[in-house]
Amino acid sequence: MQSNETILAVNHLKINFNTYAGKVKAIRDVSFDLKKGETLAIVGESGSGKTVTTRSIMGMLANNAVVDGGNIQFHDKDVLKMSERELENLRGAQIAQIFQDPMTSLDPTMRIGRQIAEPLMIHKGVKKEKAMAQALEMMKLVGITDAENRINDYPHQFSGGMRQRIVIAIALINYPEILIADEPTTALDVTIQAQILNLMRELQDKISTSIIFITHDLGVVAGMADRVAVMYAGKIVEYGTVDEIFYNPKHPYTWGLLSSMPTLDTNSAELASIPGTPPDLLDPPKGDAFAPRNPYALKIDTEQEPPFFKVSDTHYAATWLLHPDAPKVTPPDQIIKRQEKFAEMQKAALAKAQHHQIEEEEEQQ
Amino acid sequence: MELDNAKKVLEVKHLKQYFNVGKRDEVKAVDDISFDIYEGETFGLVGESGSGKTTTGRAIIHLYTPTSGSIKFNNQEIIGLKDHQKMQQFRRDMQMIFQDPYASLNPRMKVKDIVAEGIDINHLAKDDADRSKQVADLLATVGLNRDHASRYPHEFSGGQRQRIGIARALAVQPKFIIADEPISALDVSIQAQVVNLLKQLQRERKLTFLFIAHDLSMVKYISDRIGVLHYGRMLEVGTSDEVYNHPLHDYTRSLLSAVPVPDPEYERTRTQIKYDPKYEDGSKKRELVEIVPHHFVQCSQDEIPMYQERAKEMGLSVK
Numbered sequence: 001m002q003s004n005e006t007i008l009a010v011n012h013l014k015i016n017f018n019t020y021a022g023k024v025k026a027i028r029d030v031s032f033d034l035k036k037g038e039t040l041a042i043v044g045e046s047g048s049g050k051t052v053t054t055r056s057i058m059g060m061l062a063n064n065a066v067v068d069g070g071n072i073q074f075h076d077k078d079v080l081k082m083s084e085r086e087l088e089n090l091r092g093a094q095i096a097q098i099f100q101d102p103m104t105s106l107d108p109t110m111r112i113g114r115q116i117a118e119p120l121m122i123h124k125g126v127k128k129e130k131a132m133a134q135a136l137e138m139m140k141l142v143g144i145t146d147a148e149n150r151i152n153d154y155p156h157q158f159s160g161g162m163r164q165r166i167v168i169a170i171a172l173i174n175y176p177e178i179l180i181a182d183e184p185t186t187a188l189d190v191t192i193q194a195q196i197l198n199l200m201r202e203l204q205d206k207i208s209t210s211i212i213f214i215t216h217d218l219g220v221v222a223g224m225a226d227r228v229a230v231m232y233a234g235k236i237v238e239y240g241t242v243d244e245i246f247y248n249p250k251h252p253y254t255w256g257l258l259s260s261m262p263t264l265d266t267n268s269a270e271l272a273s274i275p276g277t278p279p280d281l282l283d284p285p286k287g288d289a290f291a292p293r294n295p296y297a298l299k300i301d302t303e304q305e306p307p308f309f310k311v312s313d314t315h316y317a318a319t320w321l322l323h324p325d326a327p328k329v330t331p332p333d334q335i336i337k338r339q340e341k342f343a344e345m346q347k348a349a350l351a352k353a354q355h356h357q358i359e360e361e362e363e364q365q
Numbered sequence: 366m367e368l369d370n371a372k373k374v375l376e377v378k379h380l381k382q383y384f385n386v387g388k389r390d391e392v393k394a395v396d397d398i399s400f401d402i403y404e405g406e407t408f409g410l411v412g413e414s415g416s417g418k419t420t421t422g423r424a425i426i427h428l429y430t431p432t433s434g435s436i437k438f439n440n441q442e443i444i445g446l447k448d449h450q451k452m453q454q455f456r457r458d459m460q461m462i463f464q465d466p467y468a469s470l471n472p473r474m475k476v477k478d479i480v481a482e483g484i485d486i487n488h489l490a491k492d493d494a495d496r497s498k499q500v501a502d503l504l505a506t507v508g509l510n511r512d513h514a515s516r517y518p519h520e521f522s523g524g525q526r527q528r529i530g531i532a533r534a535l536a537v538q539p540k541f542i543i544a545d546e547p548i549s550a551l552d553v554s555i556q557a558q559v560v561n562l563l564k565q566l567q568r569e570r571k572l573t574f575l576f577i578a579h580d581l582s583m584v585k586y587i588s589d590r591i592g593v594l595h596y597g598r599m600l601e602v603g604t605s606d607e608v609y610n611h612p613l614h615d616y617t618r619s620l621l622s623a624v625p626v627p628d629p630e631y632e633r634t635r636t637q638i639k640y641d642p643k644y645e646d647g648s649k650k651r652e653l654v655e656i657v658p659h660h661f662v663q664c665s666q667d668e669i670p671m672y673q674e675r676a677k678e679m680g681l682s683v684k
Contacts, residue, residue, distance in 0.1 A: 045552040160414075189413035189579060194623040194637055216553050219582075219625025223632035242629045260557035261627055262586035270564070271586065273557030277522055345630070 008034040013070035028234040039211040041221040044231035050214045059087040093123040096171035100183035102163035106155040113151035138169040161192035182214045233289035240315030247342030250317035252296045259334040371403035380434035382424045394420040396597040407574040409588030417597040418577045422543045460534035464546035466526035470518040477514035483537040503532040524555035543575045603660035657681045
């Protein structure tokens with residue numbers, strides 16, 4: 001249920017943290033937009049700025065964070081310029097968040113029915129009895145069995161997967177326009193993870209929320225996302241539709257990420273790994289921050305930051321390799337295989353479109 | 366690997382590890398499991414949280430005293446071993462790498478003292494110079510440099526800390542390493558580095574690994590053979606290719622069907638297999654039975670034909 005209506009636009013966002021060691025440039029010029037009903041996945045390593053980006057959207061930055069430029073447009077208003085009161089109305093009502101750890105994001109001393117009903121009472125002014133009735137409905141919707149009897153239980157009486165369902169129920173009770181899911185399944189087992197992801201997909205269809213999904217698990221991204229943004233060292237280095245990122249990646253960092261994860265049929269003796277560690281953002285390197293770890297780095301990478309090069313209308317990558325004058329390089333084997341699949345898929349799509357056209361023409365005759 | 370002629374390094378038989386025995390909240394964390402590990406191989410243990418993976422590892426290395434059963438290491442029974450010298454030898458031969466590189470290193474100790482702790486306890490260094498040399502060699506082996514020796518753990522990243530943990534385990538020249546989720550706390554790009562390091566060390570030092578993890582793709586990649594644990598019981602054991610390509614037990618099938626794959630096409634068409642744990646209510650006595658050569662499934666006598674039929678359907682030669 002996607003439309004082209006943009007509900008959130010982040011423009012040239014820059015965020016620094018003042019620490020005793022100096023200024024940490026956590027977000028260095030990040031721009032993206034979110035369309036109604038879509039799922040945008042942000043992937044990257046820890047420290048790449050995924051979480052800081054979403055916290056700034058919620059107006060929940062730490063005290064030592066300084067916005068160094070840019071804006072976050074939500075319904076023609078800049079979130080970064082909102083007052084604390086306006087932000088309170090935003091959080092939990094229009095934008096809701098689910099966190100990584102369901103063990104620590106619930107209040108251990110409050111019955112879960114009350115916790116689910118609370119956002120309704122606070123934001124919508126719903127009376128307690130009515131709110132509790134809606135909370136019960138929500139519990140059933142997110143698949144908590146025997147909801148009538150469990151509404152007065154405490155969080156510790158639930159398993160990890162059930163707690164994450166409760167967290168989702170709290171986040172969705174006000175039917176927010178945007179749901180930010182920050183590693184929502186990382187703490188869960190694969191079977192439970194699959195259930196929670198299915199639940200999120202179902203609920204998205206039902207209430208057409210847009211989801212910003214933060215994760216480092218590319219397997220989860222492949223199953224959830226409509227579009228993907230890859231972040232490295234406080235910047236987005238590549239973004240595109242899920243098929244474009246997985247089957248036709250252009251940035252060497254995306255290549256590295258995709259090939260360093262073994263799939264169930266990886267058999268090679270050595271796993272392709274990205275050498276080195278992410279850069280220190282106290283003093284980001286000159287030029288492309290990924291250059292020191294990049295086996296495909298060009299001389300210009302150490303001098304000048306690459307701009308975004310257009311691959312298709314929806315797909316952009318910030319790497320000098322896409323410059324017309326850049327030398328042709330051969331990506332890793334796994335990436336070549338993926339690109340072959342992409343070519344096949346495009347051919348199939350084209351054939352289907354032509355077939356469709358011929359059929360239509362025949363019908364007209 | 367030729368399994369028929371391989372030497373068994375570790376034989377675990379009917380291992381039981383219960384907690385709070387006799388009390389109302391008795392937990393059967395590991396309930397009668399048996400498996401062998403051959404010399405030079407990597408045996409992967411997979412299962413969900415609470416399945417008993419970590420408990421199994423800890424019982425084997427004798428961090429817990431098992432409730433009952435037998436653990437033989439190089440034909441030496443470990444449970445109830447009273448001989449101090451033999452016990453110390455066992456503790457040298459078997460080492461552990463822990464999950465959380467932030468919690469498993471003492472923040473008040475310098476890296477050289479962390480790495481050399483085993484060397485000191487076992488008197489493996491002739492003098493201080495020898496000790497420093499051994500530490501420097503170990504750090505070089507795991508891809509750190511000798512300047513790192515006089516720093517404290519907080520000065521390192523997660524991947525580097527895990528390398529320190531590996532150097533510490535290698536210090537006493539072990540033959541067998543239990544790696545309990547050694548990469549799950551690390552970033553994707555760093556995980557591959559550590560896995561490659563472990564594989565390289567295994568080749569160079571002829572190590573045997575027990576690799577415990579919940580990331581099924583990584584376990585498949587690193588392991589020669591795999592055991593699937595559920596509710597403290599071993600449900601299926603076989604070579605990793607066999608278990609992943611021809612899973613026989615319903616639980617293994619369900620577990621594999623839930624693994625997210627970094628391939629959007631596959632994800633769009635994925636069907637998840639549901640598993641009903643009622644099957645394991647304990648009403649029948651079930652044991653590991655070899656259905657296909659070297660591929661075991663936990664089943665009762667009357668279920669054997671059913672699994673044999675399954676194996677035949679997948680084109681396997683039934684034992």
